Amino acid sequence: MNDFQKELCQNLSKYCWDTIEPHMEHDDAEGKFRMEFFKGLGDYGVAGVTLPEEYGGAGLSYIDYCYVLEEISKVSVPYAVTVSVSSMVQSILNEYGSKSQKEKFLLPLTSGEEIGAFALSESHSGSDAAALKTTARKVEGGYLLNGTKMWITSGGIAKTYIVMARTGGEGAKGVSAFIVRDGDKGFSFGKAEKKMGWKTSPTRELIFENCFVADENLLLGEGKGFTVAMGGLDRGRVAIAAIGVGCAQRALDEAMKYSLSRQQFKQSIFDFQGLQFMLADMALEVESSRLLVHSAASSIDHSKPNSKLCSMAKLKATDTAMKVTTDAVxxxxxxxxxxxxxxxxxxxxxxxxxxxxxxxxxQRVVIARHLKKEYEHHA
Ligand SMILES: Cc1cc2nc3c(=O)[nH]c(=O)nc-3n(C[C@H](O)[C@H](O)[C@H](O)COP(=O)(O)OP(=O)(O)OC[C@H]3O[C@@H](n4cnc5c(N)ncnc54)[C@H](O)[C@@H]3O)c2cc1C
Known part of the structure; x- marks a missing residue:
């Protein structure tokens, strides 16, 4: 970590621990999201870390962004997720949006005034996303969207939604991407999911009933929706991986503190070798995940995103988060x-x-696909 990253993390960590942490137990129990916390994160410049300064972003690297997400998720995984999904929307707009789309939609997102959401999944199409059924029918001056999106992070609190809908035939080539705003006629919110975790991050259905979207809100062009959706994926996966590292690091920190202070059999429980080995393995998993995440982030910073590495980082860091948090309990x-x-x-x-x-x-499917390509000429 360089001096700039240290200072950024120290300041951000102070805000998260002083302002967000005291409310997390209560807000988790109540399922309460607070816009003022998100805006507060925006004031630290972390709502649009990697976006160009021209559009209000901080113009920082993807590794800087991973440190930021790690720091927020040590206090709140759901707020880190809100930042990461909104950032993914910004990256998509920045990469595939027209100049006027960028000028219109990016500034409120990079400043943290507004939140962005990404709507691909539907009840019958999750992993098989190209099977989506929401339609966008061409009419004069725009499109009419009809269908329902499921499990959309920040549904109801976001203002700008990137929505994938079918303008053509079956499969990925028939999908287009649209920018839809909260308040657009024919766009409403369905049920809010009751979830095991991420309680302070709302997850909702989006319902489109003859929702008119103007031509100017089509992204990239008809049939390019999957290019748009998949273009954001490598970055999104590394962001989720960085959140996994922060989540696991917090669990390790809590487990270490407790094991050194808790006494059983007249000694601290840390002194039992059975627990020392467990804690050593937890620390090993956290550190190796962090290295893999930074390696994947570096490939993005060098404009050569390595999809296999991004999938490996997501797989390793999120499995680590699950294992290390379970062991911490x-x-x-x-x-x-x-x-x-x-x-x-x-x-x-x-x-x-x-x-x-x-x-x-x-992620394993993606990794295996890359392995096959790399090795098939040896067969
Ligand atoms: C809290 C939360 C937030 C979410 N946020 C968003 C969001 O903001 N935007 C959005 O678009 N979506 C979002 N999703 C949806 C999420 O992306 C999907 O749940 C996910 O892609 C899996 O799809 P599915 O739930 O339909 O599971 P399925 O695809 O039905 O998979 C079920 C099981 O089958 C396995 N499986 C499926 N295909 C294969 C295969 N080819 N090989 C091996 N195993 C396979 C899966 O790994 C899984 O174990 C969110 C979901 C949740 C729970």
Missing amino acids: QVLGGVGYTAEYPVERFMRDAKVLQIVEGTNQI
């Missing part, structure tokens, strides 16, 4: 299972990291 024993200590919350928040941005089975 074990280290704390009975109190680890109660809301008196935060480790059970981090364990619940870790689980869905293995599911979003492509499940961890899908």
Whole structure:
């Protein structure tokens, strides 16, 4: 970590611990999202870390962004997720949007005034995203969207939505991407999901009933929706991986503190070699995940995103988050299972990291596909 990154993380960490942390147990129990916390993160310049300064971003590297996400997720995985999804929307607009689309939609997102959301999944099409059924029918001056999106992070709190809908035939080539705004006629919100974790991050259905979207809000062109959706994916996966590292690091920190202070059999429980080996393995998993995440982030910084590495980082870091948070609950024993200590919350928040941005089975599919390409000429 360089001096700039150290200073950035120290300042951000102070804000997160002083302002967000004291509310997390309560807000997790109530499922309460606070816009003022998100705006507060925006004031630290972390709502649009990697976006160019021209559009209000901080113009920093992807590795800087990973440190930022790690720091936020040590206090709150859901707020880190809100930042990461909104950032993914910004990256998509920046990469595929026209000049006027960028000028119109990016500034409120990079400043943290508004939140962005990404709507690809539907009830019958999650991993098989190209099977989506939401339609966009061409009419004069624009398109009419009809269909329902499922499990959309920040549904209801976001203002700008990137929505994938079918303008053509079956499969990926028939999909287009649209910019839809909260308040557009024919766009409403369905049920809010009751979830195991990510309680302070709303997840909702989006309903489109003859929702008119003007031609100027089509991204890139008809049939380019999958290019848009998949273009953001490598970055999105590394962001989720960085959140996994932060989540696991917090669990390790809590487990270490507790194991050094808790006495059983007239000694601290840390002094039992059974626990030392467990904690050593936890630290090893966290550090090796961080290295893989930074390696994948570096490939993005060098404009050569390595999809295999991005999938490996997502797979490793999120499996680590699940394993390390589960082990942290074990280290704390009975109190680890109660809301008196935060480790059970981090364990619940870790689980869905293995599911979003492509499940961890899908990451293995991606890795295997790359391996086949690399090795098939040896066969
Ligand atoms: C809290 C939360 C937030 C979310 N946020 C968003 C969002 O903001 N935007 C959005 O578009 N979506 C979002 N999603 C949806 C998420 O991306 C999907 O849940 C995910 O892609 C998996 O799809 P699915 O749930 O339909 O599972 P399925 O695709 O039905 O998979 C079920 C099981 O089958 C396995 N499987 C499927 N295909 C294969 C295969 N080829 N090989 C091996 N195993 C396979 C999966 O790994 C999984 O274990 C969110 C989901 C949750 C729970």
